[in-house]
Amino acid sequence: MSNRPREKQFSFYSIQSVLGRGNYQLSIINYQLLKLYLWKLISLIQNGLSAEPEIAKIVGDDRVIGGVCNLASNKVIFGYIHHIDYGLIRIGRYARNYQFAEITNKMREIYQDFESAGVPVNLTEYLLLERWKKLVWNIPYNSLSVILDARTDEIMGDANTRNLVTEIMQEVLEGAKSCQCQIPDSYIQKMLDHTNKLRPYLTSMKIDYERRRPLEIEGIIGNPLRIASEAGVKLPKIGMLYQQLKFLDARNRQNFSS
Amino acid sequence: MSNRPREKQFSFYSIQSVLGRGNYQLSIINYQLLKLYLWKLISLIQNGLSAEPEIAKIVGDDRVIGGVCNLASNKVIFGYIHHIDYGLIRIGRYARNYQFAEITNKMREIYQDFESAGVPVNLTEYLLLERWKKLVWNIPYNSLSVILDARTDEIMGDANTRNLVTEIMQEVLEGAKSCQCQIPDSYIQKMLDHTNKLRPYLTSMKIDYERRRPLEIEGIIGNPLRIASEAGVKLPKIGMLYQQLKFLDARNRQNFSS
Numbered sequence: 091m092s093n094r095p096r097e098k099q100f101s102f103y104s105i106q107s108v109l110g111r112g113n114y115q116l117s118i119i120n121y122q123l124l125k126l127y128l129w130k131l132i133s134l135i136q137n138g139l140s141a142e143p144e145i146a147k148i149v150g151d152d153r154v155i156g157g158v159c160n161l162a163s164n165k166v167i168f169g170y171i172h173h174i175d176y177g178l179i180r181i182g183r184y185a186r187n188y189q190f191a192e193i194t195n196k197m198r199e200i201y202q203d204f205e206s207a208g209v210p211v212n213l214t215e216y217l218l219l220e221r222w223k224k225l226v227w228n229i230p231y232n233s234l235s236v237i238l239d240a241r242t243d244e245i246m247g248d249a250n251t252r253n254l255v256t257e258i259m260q261e262v263l264e265g266a267k268s269c270q271c272q273i274p275d276s277y278i279q280k281m282l283d284h285t286n287k288l289r290p291y292l293t294s295m296k297i298d299y300e301r302r303r304p305l306e307i308e309g310i311i312g313n314p315l316r317i318a319s320e321a322g323v324k325l326p327k328i329g330m331l332y333q334q335l336k337f338l339d340a341r342n343r344q345n346f347s348s
Numbered sequence: 349m350s351n352r353p354r355e356k357q358f359s360f361y362s363i364q365s366v367l368g369r370g371n372y373q374l375s376i377i378n379y380q381l382l383k384l385y386l387w388k389l390i391s392l393i394q395n396g397l398s399a400e401p402e403i404a405k406i407v408g409d410d411r412v413i414g415g416v417c418n419l420a421s422n423k424v425i426f427g428y429i430h431h432i433d434y435g436l437i438r439i440g441r442y443a444r445n446y447q448f449a450e451i452t453n454k455m456r457e458i459y460q461d462f463e464s465a466g467v468p469v470n471l472t473e474y475l476l477l478e479r480w481k482k483l484v485w486n487i488p489y490n491s492l493s494v495i496l497d498a499r500t501d502e503i504m505g506d507a508n509t510r511n512l513v514t515e516i517m518q519e520v521l522e523g524a525k526s527c528q529c530q531i532p533d534s535y536i537q538k539m540l541d542h543t544n545k546l547r548p549y550l551t552s553m554k555i556d557y558e559r560r561r562p563l564e565i566e567g568i569i570g571n572p573l574r575i576a577s578e579a580g581v582k583l584p585k586i587g588m589l590y591q592q593l594k595f596l597d598a599r600n601r602q603n604f605s606s
Contacts (some may be wrong), residue, residue, distance in 0.1 A: 237495065237496075238495075238592060238595055238596065240595075244599070248594070248595045248598060248599075250590070250591040250594040250595050251592075251595045253591060254588060254591040254592070257588075326584040326585055327584055327585070327588050330512060330515075330585050330588055332508070333508040333509060333511060333512040334495065334496060334508075334509075336506070337496055337498070337503075337506045337508050337509045338496065340506060341498075341502070341506075
């Protein structure tokens, strides 16, 4: 797959898979609308945890698939995605409580659909693991980029915040473990190395913050915290990120509306 | 004692007691100079922990007293203090490793000196406890005021940051306990109530930050963290405040000099 930016029209399955990409708060409303169209599958290609069970309540467990993107893209208009840089999409079928879910023929059709549109995807039988793996990156960088008003290269360029990122990632691994998702410690170094290679980058949460849009705090931070807490696992640093972000988000939008 | 602002000339003991008020980094230099004057006592009326042993290395244990202020004041010129609002000063003799130190006649003379200048003071035999008690307020509010760019009333007006302040205070109590300083849990509520009554207030660390001066991170946060850590007590939230502040302080002064 070339890294050159491009725009491409997607086929039917792809459209319904990708159009939902957006922030968590909005997606609940979108999917209520989608239900009216009686589409066969709803694909949640987005960050964070616990959107699938919410949507499954509306459309049924067997109609939800989830995915995580490691790519940079923007939605241009309905059916058009502007692909900016690098990447891969991992998708998996949702099963109640994020259980292990075998790859079905329907999943293989979707896979083919993406491939024929020139978009590489991986299929996974364990969506929950993929969600937690993405959180290893998203929780520290999204949070700290807003709290410290910093780009990823600034965060990585300072020994204190670099250590803090590492410690937060270790907490994410503990959270994953509380859900029986084993992520090896080596994955942390992989994410740090990956980030060091990124061009100076504003995270999606930072962009939302600058535009005074609601931050995806619950999906990315609140839900993982609650799930770990229900399993008896405390994540004190992530808990503190949550509190700091809730304060900043509330003030950010209050100032805007006043 | 009236709460009216005033200016007053201090007597000899008082002058040497108060002139050192300033930030931790500068004080080491100041006290090197003071040594040349062969003054009898050096009083460290300032925030934070572990300045006394540093100064005692220079002038000797028996020449150091420490104090904490619960008042608002500014130094105008040498020998003049502008008292702005409310307050009390607590002072105690330093003994090696912050041991319990009985009140001596010299301490009573200093007490009289303050009193006769209209400044109420309390004498304490346990300076270390007073230092930790002051940290219960200083650590959460100084840190969060800089990290979240917030006044005390904003921090107290949001449920998330109010809870965070409380949790940080609980960690300070654990840190104090690691030094055999027992601060009752009820002290936390007292500090929260006190802060709710304050007029909207910029902390001293926030003022330093806005003026791009070095922040008192080591005295107020780094030293308490290290002392607790040496006693085997981890304070994860305070550790995270430290890392966030170190990042912000470095960037703040780097941008200024470039």
